[in-house]
Amino acid sequence: MGSTSGFAPQGAGSKALQDPAQVRQMIRKGDWTAHTSGAAQAHVQGNVVILPEAFANDFLRYCQRNPKPCPLLAVSEPGQPLLPTLGRDIDIRTDVPRYRVWREGELVEQPTDITTLWRDDLVTFVIGCSFSFEQALLEAGLPLRHVAEGRNVAMYRSNIATEAAGPFSGPMVVSMRPLRAPDAIRAIQITSRFPAVHGAPVHIGDPSLIGIADLSKPDYGDAVAVLPDELPVFWACGVTPQAAIAQARPAFCITHAPGAMLITDLFNHQLASF
Amino acid sequence: MGSTSGFAPQGAGSKALQDPAQVRQMIRKGDWTAHTSGAAQAHVQGNVVILPEAFANDFLRYCQRNPKPCPLLAVSEPGQPLLPTLGRDIDIRTDVPRYRVWREGELVEQPTDITTLWRDDLVTFVIGCSFSFEQALLEAGLPLRHVAEGRNVAMYRSNIATEAAGPFSGPMVVSMRPLRAPDAIRAIQITSRFPAVHGAPVHIGDPSLIGIADLSKPDYGDAVAVLPDELPVFWACGVTPQAAIAQARPAFCITHAPGAMLITDLFNHQLASF
Numbered sequence: 001m002g003s004t005s006g007f008a009p010q011g012a013g014s015k016a017l018q019d020p021a022q023v024r025q026m027i028r029k030g031d032w033t034a035h036t037s038g039a040a041q042a043h044v045q046g047n048v049v050i051l052p053e054a055f056a057n058d059f060l061r062y063c064q065r066n067p068k069p070c071p072l073l074a075v076s077e078p079g080q081p082l083l084p085t086l087g088r089d090i091d092i093r094t095d096v097p098r099y100r101v102w103r104e105g106e107l108v109e110q111p112t113d114i115t116t117l118w119r120d121d122l123v124t125f126v127i128g129c130s131f132s133f134e135q136a137l138l139e140a141g142l143p144l145r146h147v148a149e150g151r152n153v154a155m156y157r158s159n160i161a162t163e164a165a166g167p168f169s170g171p172m173v174v175s176m177r178p179l180r181a182p183d184a185i186r187a188i189q190i191t192s193r194f195p196a197v198h199g200a201p202v203h204i205g206d207p208s209l210i211g212i213a214d215l216s217k218p219d220y221g222d223a224v225a226v227l228p229d230e231l232p233v234f235w236a237c238g239v240t241p242q243a244a245i246a247q248a249r250p251a252f253c254i255t256h257a258p259g260a261m262l263i264t265d266l267f268n269h270q271l272a273s274f
Numbered sequence: 275m276g277s278t279s280g281f282a283p284q285g286a287g288s289k290a291l292q293d294p295a296q297v298r299q300m301i302r303k304g305d306w307t308a309h310t311s312g313a314a315q316a317h318v319q320g321n322v323v324i325l326p327e328a329f330a331n332d333f334l335r336y337c338q339r340n341p342k343p344c345p346l347l348a349v350s351e352p353g354q355p356l357l358p359t360l361g362r363d364i365d366i367r368t369d370v371p372r373y374r375v376w377r378e379g380e381l382v383e384q385p386t387d388i389t390t391l392w393r394d395d396l397v398t399f400v401i402g403c404s405f406s407f408e409q410a411l412l413e414a415g416l417p418l419r420h421v422a423e424g425r426n427v428a429m430y431r432s433n434i435a436t437e438a439a440g441p442f443s444g445p446m447v448v449s450m451r452p453l454r455a456p457d458a459i460r461a462i463q464i465t466s467r468f469p470a471v472h473g474a475p476v477h478i479g480d481p482s483l484i485g486i487a488d489l490s491k492p493d494y495g496d497a498v499a500v501l502p503d504e505l506p507v508f509w510a511c512g513v514t515p516q517a518a519i520a521q522a523r524p525a526f527c528i529t530h531a532p533g534a535m536l537i538t539d540l541f542n543h544q545l546a547s548f
Contacts, residue, residue, distance in 0.1 A: 043399065178399060181477045181478045181479050181480075181483065182476070182477070184323065184476055184478060185462055185475055185476075185477075185478060188459055188462045189462065189463075191464050192463050192466075194300060200459055200463060201459055202456070202459075203455045203456070203459075204455045204459060204479075204505065205455050205478075205479060205505050206455075206503075209455065209503055229480075229483055231478065231479050274548050
């Protein structure tokens with residue numbers, strides 16, 4: 001999530017921009033360096049975390065213990081840049097529009113290709129993203145204000161602690177979408193079907209009960225209004241693992257740039273549990 | 275729902291009182307004339323409405339148009355007192371602990387047997403009851419305050435209009451259970467699996483949005499506290515059809531007395547949709 005400066009071809013509704021392999025080709029060639037919102041909308045997009053094997057086992061346990069914010073879609077073998085369970089010919093070194101490279105917890109560069117940075121000990125984690133369930137909510141006719149207003153979703157650091165594993169710990173980051181009560185109930189039903197992309201909400205109603213003092217001041221993303229007849233509905237957010245990594249300060253780490261996700265061949269509806 | 279004066283054998287936890295056929299035998303003999311809460315807990319209990327065929331078609335359409343408050347478990351042939359789809363040897367003339375007989379919308383008697391009132395044109399409707407989903411909520415470890423306090427659930431006439439059919443119309447009656455947000459989300463998931471017993475809630479949060487001015491003054495049942503960290507969660511209620519019948523004032527009608535339900539052989543878990 002978050003906006004990413006860069007170039008995305010115009011006309012995201014066109015047929016080519018809905019085909020995941022074609023979009024990845026544009027990304028690989030360097031013709032697409034911006035966020036992926038709206039691209040290949042029927043397909044699963046993923047948050048990317050790449051860590052040296054020395055950190056990977058702790059991070060894997062962190063994800064296993066915190067499946068709502070960190071639902072794992074794939075974990076690679078060490079040094080293996082391909083992700084065949086997510087799509088044909090996906091190469092994690094070239095197929096993300098923009099990366100963030102971290103050393104000792106500090107952001108050092110934001111390249112569009114990490115081929116020269118690749119190492120034989122790197123393990124790739126792909127974590128589910130709310131784009132998948134938002135697509136299901138929109139198809140069900142539920143209004144999403146941040147989508148209607150062309151904003152990024154509002155995200156907050158809650159006081160819900162994640163389960164620690166090794167150096168990885170920290171608060172759960174949550175995304176918030178305001179909904180009228182009948183739509184909130186329907187949204188709980190729909191997102192419950194998608195445990196691989198954060199699943200059901202973690203909270204509904206009074207933000208102070210999860211340590212959020214002011215909804216108008218999100219920690220990430222953009223604020224949206226909550227109307228008097230709406231409830232704020234909070235989902236676990238894929239920014240949580242990035243916050244845990246920032247806290248753990250591993251010697252080396254690569255992530256996607258916010259909003260510039262890995263586009264997979266999986267269909268969103270393939271993730272539905274029933 | 276509602277309390278019913280009458281006699282129920284002591285020791286509802288005993289094996290005999292958990293067997294639906296044995297409980298119905300006691301009811302049939304007149305040894306059980308009270309409410310059925312806690313009896314045959316694994317089994318489906320139903321609201322009962324018995325109407326002359328002249329009203330039955332309109333009432334059937336009313337139920338079809340309002341499946342959340344009026345989920346039909348069975349509809350008999352005219353004049354047929356047996357309900358074989360609900361259980362072996364069920365005779366609707368004798369197997370409800372206490373009945374209410376209505377003429378022109380007025381309650382005229384509350385017998386424990388309606389054999390002498392039976393007519394060849396009577397059609398029986400059995401409508402799902404929240405006892406079934408409450409059992410599922412309790413098994414999931416969710417706290418239900420009215421159960422813990424030994425009270426009847428709080429029920430309110432909402433401003434949600436039902437879809438009219440013939441003379442049947444009126445507001446949806448809702449039951450309210452206070453729950454903390456994570457429990458409310460879990461309760462929405464669980465009750466969504468049980469469309470035959472009212473299904474998911476119809477509202478959550480601010481009561482005034484569905485026309486309820488004061489939660490401490492229920493229209494039926496008993497008030498329970500809603501704590502500061504809880505949300506009121508509202509489900510469609512099986513009292514709705516009784517309110518529609520009271521408004522329609524049919525020449526003749528028989529219902530169960532509140533809380534003294536028909537006990538069927540169906541297991542609650544048989545009603546789960548997934």
